[in-house]
Amino acid sequence: MMSRGKSPDRREIADRLHSAAIHLLRHVRRQDAHSGIGPAQFSALSVLVFGGPMTLGQLAAAEQVKPPTMTRILTGLERNRLAERIRDPEDARRLQVRATAKGARLLHEGRRRRINYLAEHFSELSSKELALLHEAAEIVHRALRSTRH
Amino acid sequence: MMSRGKSPDRREIADRLHSAAIHLLRHVRRQDAHSGIGPAQFSALSVLVFGGPMTLGQLAAAEQVKPPTMTRILTGLERNRLAERIRDPEDARRLQVRATAKGARLLHEGRRRRINYLAEHFSELSSKELALLHEAAEIVHRALRSTRH
DNA sequence: CGACATAGTTAGCTATGCTAAGTAAATCCG
DNA sequence: CGGATTTACTTAGCATAGCTAACTATGTCG
Numbered sequence A, B: 001m002m003s004r005g006k007s008p009d010r011r012e013i014a015d016r017l018h019s020a021a022i023h024l025l026r027h028v029r030r031q032d033a034h035s036g037i038g039p040a041q042f043s044a045l046s047v048l049v050f051g052g053p054m055t056l057g058q059l060a061a062a063e064q065v066k067p068p069t070m071t072r073i074l075t076g077l078e079r080n081r082l083a084e085r086i087r088d089p090e091d092a093r094r095l096q097v098r099a100t101a102k103g104a105r106l107l108h109e110g111r112r113r114r115i116n117y118l119a120e121h122f123s124e125l126s127s128k129e130l131a132l133l134h135e136a137a138e139i140v141h142r143a144l145r146s147t148r149h
Numbered sequence C: 001c002g003a004c005a006t007a008g009t010t011a012g013c014t015a016t017g018c019t020a021a022g023t024a025a026a027t028c029c030g
Numbered sequence D: 001c002g003g004a005t006t007t008a009c010t011t012a013g014c015a016t017a018g019c020t021a022a023c024t025a026t027g028t029c030g
Helices: A009-035 A039-051 A056-063 A067-079 A103-121 A127-145 B010-036 B038-049 B056-063 B066-078 B101-121 B127-147
Strands: A083-087 A093-099 B083-087 B095-099
Touching: A009 A039, A009 A103, A009 B010, A009 B127, A039 A056, A039 A067, A039 A083, A039 A093, A039 B056, A056 A093, A067 A083, A067 B056, A067 B083, A093 B083, A093 B127, A103 B010, A127 B056, A127 B127, B010 B038, B010 B101, B038 B066, B038 B083, B038 B101, B056 B083, B056 B095, B066 B083, B066 B095, B095 B101
Parallel strands: none
Antiparallel strands: A083 A093, B083 B095
């Protein structure tokens, strides 16, 4: 009988996890000031670097923003030579967007800063606690991937 | 073998947790469209409701933004009658900021939407997984509170 | 009293989100 | 074939939210 009715309050847990996520990102975001680009550009660049070239529409969907917003984010990335528009030979309406080598480099540096910062905060945790965090991250990923509406 | 036996790679874990936090907040943020106010106003209101009245400077510090930014966030909250400025009798330079009843109501509704959404995504998890998430949230809170620079 | 310190505001810039409307290309269909 | 529709992106215009620099008002201290 799986936690019916008297479950260890799911909403309470969701609340605490929600709060933890907010605080975590609030902290790491401070490390981004050194990257020279804003959070939306950084995040879009990340999708491009790890996901490979894609159309503007796909990138907008991946970032959960509307196409006009992605047009502008891309304009910013191009101005900084971090990404580029490429003609799509199959459909001239579409644009392929690709990270440049400079973009990939900047992304990896920024990511390293964020991760180092977090890892430093985790330095006092035991191996057991670290393993628990790792598992929690995977559970969250899985839970959010399912039930995707 | 990314882990040389002993310590599970702290940076790998930080990376996955970072990514999980991003995805989690990206999902819940979509629920906020119904609240009618932006994320910064929502977050500041949350601090006011749970932390009680405080000065503009304290509120800015809590939200990790600069005073001019908080001035504008507060202007937006006041326009919507969600918070109000109060004279500080002890020091006329200072402002006390307080959430209104309407503000508290709106906050609780928005929070409920976010939490319900998350809790729904967690509905397929076992009690054990839920307990793990809960513990992870507490570990993250603790890790970020310490080593605060 | 005058100099300095502190708290907020104003002004002006950038980035990021939106909707509505425009342009260009592909596709549908009579 | 060719006009109507759909699709992909851009442009225009608006709002929020971040910053620094400079200003105002108030408090504190020598």
